[in-house]
Amino acid sequence: MSSNSQPIATVRDLRKSYGSLIAVDGVSFDIQEGEVFGLLGPNGAGKTTTISILSGILPPTSGDVSVIGLDTKTGGAPLRMAIGVVPQELAIYQKLTGRENLQFFGELYGIQGAALSARVTEMLEMVGLTERADDRAADYSGGMKRRLNLAIGLMHNPRLLLLDEPTVGVDPQSRNHIFEGVRALNKKGLTVLYTSHYMEEVEALCDRVGIMDRGKLIACDTVAGLIASLGGSVIEVGVDASEKLDQVADRLRQMPLIKEVELTAAESEESETPRVTISVRTQQPNRVLPPLVSELAEVQASIHSLNVREPNLEDVFLTLTGKNLRD
Ligand SMILES: Nc1ncnc2c1ncn2[C@@H]1O[C@H](COP(=O)(O)OP(=O)(O)OP(=O)(O)O)[C@@H](O)[C@H]1O
Ligand SMILES: [Mg+2]
Incomplete structure (x- = not known):
């Protein structure tokens, strides 16, 4: 420039x-x-x-x-x-x-x-x-x-x-x-x-x-x-798809430390079972991780990946519009 x-x-x-x-x-x-x-x-x-x-x-x-x-x-x-x-x-x-x-x-x-x-x-x-x-x-x-x-x-x-x-x-x-x-x-x-x-x-x-x-x-x-302008981090947890995940997402949304919760279908090559990524945006990942994991344990969700990352433009877009760019 x-x-x-x-x-x-x-x-x-x-x-x-x-x-x-x-x-x-x-x-x-x-x-x-x-x-x-x-x-x-x-x-x-x-x-x-x-x-x-x-x-x-x-x-x-x-x-x-x-x-x-x-x-x-x-x-x-x-x-x-x-x-x-x-x-x-x-x-x-x-x-x-x-x-x-x-x-x-x-x-x-x-x-x-x-x-x-x-x-x-x-x-x-x-x-x-x-x-x-x-x-x-x-x-x-x-x-x-x-x-x-x-x-x-x-x-x-x-x-x-x-x-x-x-x-x-x-x-x-x-x-x-x-x-x-x-x-x-x-x-x-x-x-x-x-x-x-x-x-x-x-x-x-x-x-x-x-x-x-x-x-x-x-x-x-x-x-x-x-x-x-978003700040914080995004925690992404990969789990097997289950009907109970919507309830988990609703409960997570009640938590004051959590800004945003999103469920997206995730593609997987290793597994026959459909998988879902739960994305949670928070300023305090250290404090959100334990209740997040225990909510998932509560519904016997099997976790196979966990990742904490910086927000990206997709997250900015989601926060501003409530939807994904590519929907
Ligand atoms: N010639 C036209 N007559 C009527 N409506 C139109 C016309 N051109 C565009 N629109 C409408 O205007 C809106 C904006 O369209 P536009 O093509 O600018 O979007 P875009 O952001 O470029 O979308 P895309 O990512 O799909 O290319 C749309 O609702 C579209 O249907
Ligand atoms: Mg266009």
Whole structure:
């Protein structure tokens, strides 16, 4: 992240309605020059709508949105040149090769001749598609199509890159390519807005994160700041599934030292029996562990794992919204 903290984009009291449906409901935030800003939220939170308005594709119902000081409603060509968009829905021509796609979009942005071929080569290299450059995009794997989608958004060397769920449904190799590519570009000064359902990605990549839910920005801070706002620890106990666990959870929720109790189905390779993870958030794990274990012993729950960890963004999200990110 660069040291000069000028906002490259400002969003003020942004609202977008589709008839009676409010997709974005009074959202305000800044994106600082040089940072990776994350937008984290579940399906339908309003992330894509926000991105579409930032890029000037979609007009807001009300509010002020500007990028490099230009209003997105009227910014025209200078605004388009400053912004690169990597949409959630693939925007590539399946019948063209990877190279032809990049040439086409480069020309749209007015890049020509030797500069164009140099840029195409550079972008193919960056996303690891050099060897497949002359195959039709239709024949690419899902992850390769995502990588091409990213390269297209970068062709005109934008100052602000809007990445809408760039790693959804992508194999680990492509995911790494995209992830490392974004990191490297950011090191060179590119400002990035990164939306995702994957909190691990957001934790690892983003300087600051805005958490969206149902059209509202419900928190906005650094990853460390968001986690520190929760504080405490999370105790996770793996047990065999049993009907009695709900009663245990209810009793645990009565305990003043316990902030949150959650039961999640856990996958297990070693066991035929379904398993459940009980997660308990508390400021005082040492004092909560003994009653927690004895509550479980009371219902003859068989414990096979126990872990105490720091809270993460998923816990922040759960605390703020009462639900899991990926539900
Ligand atoms: N063109 C449209 N017409 C009507 N409703 C829309 C339109 N576009 C989006 N919406 C609605 O606006 C809300 C926000 O959608 P949006 O696509 O911004 O969410 P999102 O956070 O990007 O979700 P996802 O994680 O699933 O991509 C949803 O309820 C969606 O159904
Ligand atoms: Mg979306």
